Amino acid sequence: ISRKDFDGFKKLFHRFLQVKGPAIDxxxxxxxxxxxxQPYERIRAKGLPGDIAAALNKLVVVKLNGGLGTSMGCKxxxxxxxxxxxxTFLDLTVQQIEHLNKTYNADVPLVLMNSFNTDEDTKKILQKYSxxxxxxxxxxxxxxxxINKESLLPIAKSMGPDGDSEAWYPPGHGDIYASFSNSGLLDKLLSEGKEYIFVSNIDNLGATVDLYILQHLMSQPQDKRCEFIMEVTDKTxxxxxxGTLxxxxxxxxxxxxxxVPKxxxxxxxxxxxxxxxNTNNLWISLPAIKRVYEANALxxxxxxxxxxxxxxxxxxxxxTAVGAAIKSFKNALGVNVPRSRFLPVKTTSDLLLVMSNLYSxxxxxxxMSQRREFKTTPHVKLGSSFTKVQEYLKRFENIPDMLELDHLTVSGDVTFGKNVSLKGTVIIIANHGDRIDIPAGAMLENKIVSGNLRILDH
Structure with a gap:
């Protein structure tokens, strides 16, 4: 553990001990x-940058890549x-940025904020993008x-990297300001003339570089420059x-x-x-990060x-959370973006949506596919038999047609044959000990299926 890490922890822990009662009145x-x-339409109405390449050359894309796939049963x-x-999420991110760089002859770099959990495996993979x-x-x-909850003492016995890995954790994405600065990368990017970072979670497939928001940032006069934009979207x-603003x-x-008080x-x-x-898609001024961090004003x-x-x-x-710094930056702004910019994959239910024909x-x-009549995504709830990616994949011979689906609930031991089509509200429940096999080519529209259903091959 580095001295800088230790100092950061000491500061955070000291503040924690001093907090009395709820931080919010x-x-x-x-x-x-x-x-x-601001509504996104208003930002969009200002049009694209006159020189898109020049605007892009001042941008860095940062993806928060500290998380493990454990909640989906992956190592x-x-x-x-x-x-x-x-x-993979990383492949798609690289393809998006490469497409921008090629289309506009620009040089947008990708920065990954790893954690000690993800660093080694990620670096091995990066060679494939050389x-x-x-x-x-x-x-x-x-x-x-x-920290031990009772004694408030650290549970780690030694500081070495080979110590008990359970004793350590990455302290949330709010740590980006300190670790980005300490890594020397912030100064390096500033020296290359970069002005803004676009930060988002790597599992949010809707978080692509938006040229209209970039133009809004670049077009402000220097003294009114917006140092922080948080993309927000309507709650469902x-x-x-x-989190909300x-x-x-x-x-x-x-x-x-x-x-929030209980x-x-x-x-x-x-x-x-x-x-x-808050979608956690954030646009932040690099010089402002340096100023605020060095003044200890976060x-x-x-x-x-x-x-x-x-x-x-x-x-x-x-x-700590990266978006919580919004109050430390000048002329901060929320932009109410379309829901399509928030497409996180936290569970296999989310995975089913993004793998389906709802998206191209x-x-x-x-x-979102032009062929879908509603611009909202269906509500999908897959039961515990689908939690792990490996299990989930075994249960679908291929992903059903979901273009006209509004709601899907699946619970218990259920499998789907090839070319199944789901429409309206579909609820499939196999009780304990039962198994339901939805046959190949089946079309379920506004149906509740329960009990035992096996189609035998004769």
Whole structure:
């Protein structure tokens, strides 16, 4: 563990010990002023940059690549899971940026923020992109010790890299400011004339470079330059836990569910009071990051994340969120973008959507099929037999036609034959001990299927 990591942890832990009571006074919260969250249409109406290549040459794409695929039953970095015709999240990202660089004769580099969990495996894979037209840099998130919940002491016994890996954790994506600066990469990119980074989660397939937002940033006069844009989008029932933008003490601020007093959680989840949530697609000025970080002016709220380790030990890990820094930057802005810019793959239910004919793939970007009448995605809930990617793949001979699907719930031991078509609301429930095989070529429209269903080959 480096001295810088240790200093960072010490600072965070010290702040944690000093926090008394909730960090937020609920009575002081108000809705953001009208002009602080702009509709995407207004940004788009300003048109494209006059010189697209020149604008792109000032941009760096940063992907948060610290996560493992454990929640989907995969080993190694989540970014290496195949999501669409054998392409991984990382493949698609490289294809998108290479397409930009080739189309506009530009030089947009890709930066991956890895964690100690993902660094080695990611670096091995990067060699396969050496002939692509994308410069790829990596840097590592910090490595902090987990804390025993009772004693508040670190559970690590030694500082060495070969120590107990369970004793350490990467402290959330808010760590980007410190680790990016400490890695020397921030200064290197500034010296190359880069001005903005576009940061997003590598598992959000909707987070592609948007030239209209880039133009909005580049077209502001120097003194009114917007140093931070957070892309937000309208909440649906699936997003009630997402962080939202509020005005607090006359500044735009990100409010996460973890910071909300228990008595107000239902109010926080209300779609009427807080209509939008943070997609974690962020555009941030590089010189501003350097200024704010060196002035020690990043006051990121601490998120206390409780975990239970395999042996049953209760620990806490102290984390911060990258978007929480919005209050430390000048002329910060929310942009209310279309839902298509938020397409995260957190579960196999999400994976089913992006693998299906709801989307077409072109140059690494997924776009909603023109043949779908509704611009919203179907609501898909796959049961526990589908949680792990390997299991999930075994249950589909190929991905059903979902163009006209509104809602799908599948529970229990269910398999799908080839060329199945799902329409409207489809609910398939195999009770314990039962098995349902949906036969090849079946068309299910507004159907509930339960019990035992096996089609025998004669």
């Amino acid at each position: 609920w009575a002081k919260i108000s809705r953001p002023p009208e002009d602080s969250i 190694g970095p989540k970014s290496l899971i195949s999501v669409r015709s054998e392409n 002939h692509h037209r994308v410069k790829i840099h990596t840097f590592n998130q910090s490595r902090y010790p987990r 029932r699936a997003d009630v836990k997402g 509020i005005e607090y003490e006359e500044r735009l601020r990100l409010l996460e569910i973890a910071q 008595a107000h959680v239902d109010e926080f989840k209300s779609v009427t009071k807080f209509k939008i949530f 006051d990121l709220e601490i998120i206390v994340n409780p975990k239970t380790l395999d042996g049953g030990l209760n620990v806490i890990q102290l984390e 793939l072109e140059a690494g970007s997924l776009t």
